[in-house]
Amino acid sequence: MKITSITSIITRPPIRHPGKLGVGDLVSVDAVIVAIETDAGISGVGECSPWAVFAENAFAIKATIDNYLAPALIGETPFNIEAILLKMDAAHYGSSFAKTGVEMAVFDIVGKALDCPVNQLLGGLVRDRISLSYSVTNQETQADLEESRWLLDQGFKVLKIKTGVLPEREELIRVEALRKLVGDDFDLRIDFNQGGRREQMTRLCRQLEAFKPTFIEQPFKGFDLDAMAALCAVLDTPIMADESVLSWDQGFQVAKRQAADIISIKIAKMGGLLRSKKVAGMCEAAGVPCYAGAMWESGIGLAASLHFACSSPAIKYGSDFYTANYLMTDDLVVSPLAVSDGAIFVPTGPGLGVEADWEAIERYRVAV
Missing domain, CATH: 3.20.20.120 (Enolase-like C-terminal domain)
Known part of the structure; x- marks a missing residue:
């Protein structure tokens, strides 16, 4: 099984109220959704939701995934997760949030392929x-x-x-x-x-x-x-x-x-x-x-x-x-x-154990 495509989508789902923190105010959720496809027909989904006042921001994360991480991983097998982490490190320094979203989707694929939850x-x-x-x-x-x-x-x-x-x-x-x-x-x-x-x-x-x-x-x-x-x-x-x-x-x-x-x-x-x-x-x-x-x-x-x-x-x-x-x-x-x-x-189904709501993801998609 090989990775054939990696895409990222910025979303902004609604929240009840903003948060006021010592490090700064949070007025929205910017969730970067990562979708990975394989030649076996098994797909995976991941997410990273940064706080711009805390670490990275969603637009930089999307650029990192699209321009650096995705090209480095096309053709790789999802089962070699340690090797995937090393390839991402070699492709782009830092960017832990972006790498988290990609690795999460890879784990989702492996769990589905083996019919077991990620915790296993x-x-x-x-x-x-x-x-x-x-x-x-x-x-x-x-x-x-x-x-x-x-x-x-x-x-x-x-x-x-x-x-x-x-x-x-x-x-x-x-x-x-x-x-x-x-x-x-x-x-x-x-x-x-x-x-x-x-x-x-x-x-x-x-x-x-x-x-x-x-x-x-x-x-x-x-x-x-x-x-x-x-x-x-x-x-x-x-x-x-x-x-x-x-x-x-x-x-x-x-x-x-x-x-x-x-x-x-x-x-x-x-x-x-x-x-x-x-x-x-x-x-x-x-x-x-x-x-x-x-x-x-x-x-x-x-x-x-x-x-x-x-x-x-x-x-x-x-x-x-x-x-x-x-x-x-x-x-x-x-x-x-x-x-x-x-x-x-903890979810009990294979992979992450949750099903992404792609209609909601499209509903709250942020134009880039």
Whole structure:
């Protein structure tokens, strides 16, 4: 079986509301859909959904796939996924999001060809579901509380409040109000998205510890591992690295320098499923627990992330896999991912286990 064509499509499916983060505002989902055809008649689909304020952008990703990655892979067998990764690296440096979308579609093909779900190609399941953490991004206390009440009604057992945008006093008011709403025993996390300042963070985080957060995520710029390590050393609350791990090799540096107590693994940052598994294995060996992060993917990308997270013992803190079911008002798959009691289930069908909704993809297609 050989790859005969690789195409990419930029889509912009609708969302309920924008997100306001420490790193910048997110006003839309730009999902790049990758379709791969083979001479055996088996096709695969993948997705990468970048945040322009965070990493790559959709138009650059499409250009990378169309002009560099696709030409390098025509005629290759999908079964040699490690070799495909090396060929993509040789064709274009970096571009982990673009490579993730392509590799995801390749995994979909291989799973369909072997009549098994992708998680079986990654070592098999250690769980069949993973808890959902929803990110509260309104930056206004009453709006936060209103949305959080709705989320509790939906069965969520984990919430993450996005900080790093407002003045210090207002941040404390928001977190305190949310803690009062959910109760002392509820799993509440805090995420600065790099929005913290060195001169304030030790004091502010010690004040935030009074509200018993499960962890505090990415208080400093991703490159500032010295500040991350120093804060880890003085706080009782675990610090999680996200933007400090924008590639699979950076995960090693964060663990080596003890710059985080927890590492967030997003398959798009790592360059795909295989490299995410390598980072998870490295963290497991180093005794660093992980979180299954996500961008704002549709059910296509989240299905792939579920196969990774549910086959990785290192994932101990749940997932960000809520967007397709709770943020988007129209998904890009025919049948939504299964959710129940605050958890989302890994698909069981061959390949990714989801069917792309090509009518929806065309409906939200962005002209290039």
